[in-house]
Amino acid sequence: MTRAVVVDDSHFMRTVISDVLESGGIDVVARATNGKEAVEVVAETEPDVVTMDVEMPTMNGIEAVEEIMETTPTPVLMLSAHTEDGAKATFEALERGAIDVLAKPGGEVSTRISAHKDDLIEKVRSVARADVSVSAPDITTAVPDAPEESYAENATVVIGASTGGPRVVESVLAGLPRSAELRILIVQHMPDSFTARFAKRLDDRTDYDVREAADGDRIGSGQALVARGDHHMEVSNYAKGRLRVRLTQDEARHGVRPAIDVTMESAATTISDPLTAVVLTGMGADGAVGVEAIKNAGGKTIAQDEATCSVFGIPARAIETGCVDEVLPADDVASGILSAVRKPT
Template sequence: MTRAVVVDDSHFMRTVISDILESGGIEVVAQATDGREAVSAVAEHEPDVVTMDVEMPEMNGIEAVAAIMDETPTPVLMLSAHTEKGAEATFEALDRGAIDVLAKPGGEVSTGISAHKDDLVDKVRSVARADVSAGTPSDSATTPIERDETYVENATVVIGASTGGPRVVESVLSGLPRSANLRVLIVQHMPDSFTDRFAKRLDGRTEYDVREARDGDRIGGGEALVARGDYHMAVSNYAKGRLRVRLTQDEQRHGVRPAIDVTMETAAKTISDPLTGVVLTGMGADGAVGIEAIKGAGGQTIAQDEATCSVFGIPARAIETGCVDEVLPADGVSGGILSTVRKPT
């Protein structure tokens, strides 16, 4: 049975979260009211997973995650409010080693979380399977490489990720030089209140112009779109090196929206120039069908390897299709992408 520690400064929220987890077959071995208590509880009980609030007295969630990763490395799921401040703090926690995030419906204290009990239980189980020893990609991947190389024209890259993905996506995009002039589409399974913040973060930390996708958006070389949370991002048109996307709230696929498969399949169908599909760490099978579609359209495909994945689910399912060209560690993915778009000498 999965064992959890629940951390929140609200007695009400601790009770609601604990009751939901217990009803879903997850044993709550301890509760903590702040970060200091959380660190002690994790050391004492050695749980499989921690649900962590962000804003707390004494020691906040960011500091608690850092301390847990230093002292008793354990998968942590951040539970954050639907606010800009909450999103920014959550990304700081992800930097410190947290695995994933789930938004609290309706604010800091709300019975609305009960309406999302299946999501909470599924997310906790997913995060509990994460390998915290996978760590972060090496610093070498954060510097754009091979600037003096020449690349094919009008190449597009579609990157898909889920659990443990934000840090890896950032590392991969950071390793792509602007001179490659790629069009990049990113599908990261993430709550709708966090994808805009994620796009802004990537925009500030990479050489690419990154924004959250809007319906009808068009991008050219050196630009990237992040799929908006709760919306599928489909490639609807491609002409003269520019592609257009359409956002829909069509039925979820693999229980998620946005789905990697939707973006990859429509890209494979619509884009006639060089196309590369990349699947990174995450739970589930989303992306496998998309990788097949890209390979079937003559594109090239890459999957992150098991050793560097927090959760080796999405890449594993893609590899099983037989349509993955290369399996690479997280800090080798950028170089792998560049090899697919480098002009032959």
């Protein structure tokens, strides 16, 4: 049985979250009212997973995550409000070692989380499986350009990730020089209130112009789109090196929206120029069908290796298709993409 610690400064929320988890067969072994208490009870109980509020007195969730990772490394799921400040704080927590995020429906204190109990239970179980011994990828904000390299014209890269993905996606983009002139589509399983902040973070920290996708958006060389939360992102048109996307709220696939498969399959059908599929850490099978579609369309395919994945689910299912060309550590994925799009000498 999965053993959890619930951390929230609201007695009401601690009770609601605990009741939801216990109804799903998760054993709540302790509760804490702030980050300082959380550090202590995690050390005492050694749970499989922690649900962590962001804003708390004495010690906030960000500080608590950092302390837990230093003293008793444990998978942490951040529960954050649907706000700009909440999203910003959550990414700080992810940077310090938290595994994933779930938005609190209805705000900091709300009964509405009970209506999303299946999502919470599934997310807690997924995060509990994460390997916290995996080192964070090497993220650099300054990538030396490589003008001497020659890359294929009009190449597109589709990147898919889930649990543990944000830091890896950031490291991959940070390793891609602008001179490669790639068009990049990113599907990260993430609540809809966080994808805009994720896109801004990537835009600030990489050489690429990154934004959250809007329906009908076009991108060309040196640009990237992040699929908007709760929307599938389809490649609807491709001409003269520029691609257009369509956002839909069609039925979820693999229980998720956006789905990696939707973007990859539509890219395989629509894009005639060089195409590369990349699947990174995450739970589930989303991306396997998409990788197969891109491989069958003549594209290149890359999967992150097990040793560097927080959760080796998505890459494993893709590898099982027999359609993955390379299996690489997180720090080598960017180099693998560049090799895939480099012109033969």
